[in-house]
Amino acid sequence: MVADSARAMPRRGLVAGPDFEFFLRRYFTPAEVAQHNRPEDLWVSYLGSVYDLTPLAQEYKGDLLLKPIIEVAGQDISHWFDPKTRDIRKHIDPLTGTLRYRTPWGRFLHLPPQLPRSDWANDFGKPWWQGSRYEVGRLSAKTRNIRIINTLTSQEHMLEVGALESMWEILHRYLPYNAHAASYTWKYEGKNLNMDYTLEQNGIRDEDEEFDYLSMDSAPYTPAILLYFNDDLTEL
Numbered sequence: 001m002v003a004d005s006a007r008a009m010p011r012r013g014l015v016a017g018p019d020f021e022f023f024l025r026r027y028f029t030p031a032e033v034a035q036h037n038r039p040e041d042l043w044v045s046y047l048g049s050v051y052d053l054t055p056l057a058q059e060y061k062g063d064l065l066l067k068p069i070i071e072v073a074g075q076d077i078s079h080w081f082d083p084k085t086r087d088i089r090k091h092i093d094p095l096t097g098t099l100r101y102r103t104p105w106g107r108f109l110h111l112p113p114q115l116p117r118s119d120w121a122n123d124f125g126k127p128w129w130q131g132s133r134y135e136v137g138r139l140s141a142k143t144r145n146i147r148i149i150n151t152l153t154s155q156e157h158m159l160e161v162g163a164l165e166s167m168w169e170i171l172h173r174y175l176p177y178n179a180h181a182a183s184y185t186w187k188y189e190g191k192n193l194n195m196d197y198t199l200e201q202n203g204i205r206d207e208d209e210e211f212d213y214l215s216m217d218s219a220p221y222t223p224a225i226l227l228y229f230n231d232d233l234t235e236l
Helices: 030-034 055-061 066-071 167-174 208-213
Strands: 042-045 049-052 091-092 099-101 136-141 143-151 156-162 186-187 226-228
Touching: 030 042, 042 055, 042 066, 049 156, 055 066
Parallel strands: 143 226
Antiparallel strands: 042 049, 049 136, 091 099, 143 156, 186 226
């Protein structure tokens, strides 16, 4: 679950786990992507992955072809793509009868013009949507809420997490609320959690669909993880 390069370091003391100085998130929720919705902080998601297009926006600042991308900042644009080819969708142009990129939202960066033009610079290499140079992680297709209760301080926080995230990744999300989160034993219903496992693998079922079927509000029944303080004050 956790890369070897991110395994525990001696300075971590009693707490086993990844070194968060080098820890990389694997998953981001749609709500997190939506927060990056400005030209100076521009993320999008498509075909299951999340991309930080901020460098692209900075490189082409002021270019009119950047406008369609800025307009979808923070959104999922999977509908732009053919999932089989992972390229921009194409159609038969009614004017020329040729196969062209389908862009009802307007032509954007790295797309060729409909007709040949001498002023179109195509020396950019791969188009921005090809390759992984802007990829920052995967999009969480399914998210769920979890309560985290610090038994030492009685503080409680509700987190939205990806269903496939490991407990270490959830701990990483929780760090802004408690810098010493790795100095606690994490438990659910009295049992220590395996931090390499997901919530489901730890026996914390996602029952949202059952509550929806019963037309019941699931919020009062959100599972609670209890944190018990250890003797090691590890600040990440």
